Amino acid sequence: MRVLIVEDEPYLAEAVRDGLRLEAIAADIAGDGDTALELLDVNSYDIAVLDRDIPGPSGDEVARSIVDSGSGIPILLLTAADRLDDKESGFALGADDYLTKPFAIRELVLRLRALDRRRAHLRPPVLEIAGLRLDPFRREVYRDGRYVALTRKQFAVLEVLIAADGGVVSAEELLERAWDENADPFTNAVRITVSSLRRRLGEPGLIVTVPGVGYRMDPGGGPGSTDGPRA
Secondary structure, three states: OEEEEEOOOHHHHHHHHHHHHOOOOEEEEEOOHHHHHHHHHHOOOOEEEEOOOOOOOOHHHHHHHHHHHOOOOOEEEEEOOOOHHHHHHHHHHOOOEEEEOOOOHHHHHHHHHHHHHHHOOOOOOOEEEOOEEEEOOOOEEEEOOEEOOOOHHHHHHHHHHHHOOOOOEOHHHHHHHHOOOOOOOOOOHHHHHHHHHHHHHOOOOOEEEEOOOEEEEOOOOOOOOOOOOOO
């Protein structure tokens, strides 16, 4: 999952980003409305977390822009405005959830997971394929009943691959969904992470390489399952 945090208090924004990273959620930060709109225009986000009181276009204006775009990106308003009237006006803007400050990171994570599940309502909360079971909420992975310990990046990559339901996911998309905007597009991080993920999952291989295209999940562990994508 990749989210956009729109918050003008740097320490809070960084604390939220770091807390989300611990839960395998990639996050970008925008400190003002103009930056938020620019990032929304060039990146693909699963959820937008908006403070309403920010410089430039307000959080409300950013929310209206998201709704008007028809992108369907869920909006979580994260703000100190805690009166019932504030909440009512926030939901009237098109917000999907509303969390007031101060808050616990754990609660924010639970709300983000719930919004992501609601958005992808056709995808079951627990993802399964060929004896592999991934629980996004508990951040647990089992293969044939055996617990598989994964790093945060390995978990995030596996979640994207399973959610693709057998479709091919490019290295670029994995970099976009499991890392953040600071990731080097020329890095070998995706190849290295997929390779280590394969080792953790064990045999027979489930992640197949489609040469020159990307990766996909294949219960049969098809040809190329142990090689990285070729240019």
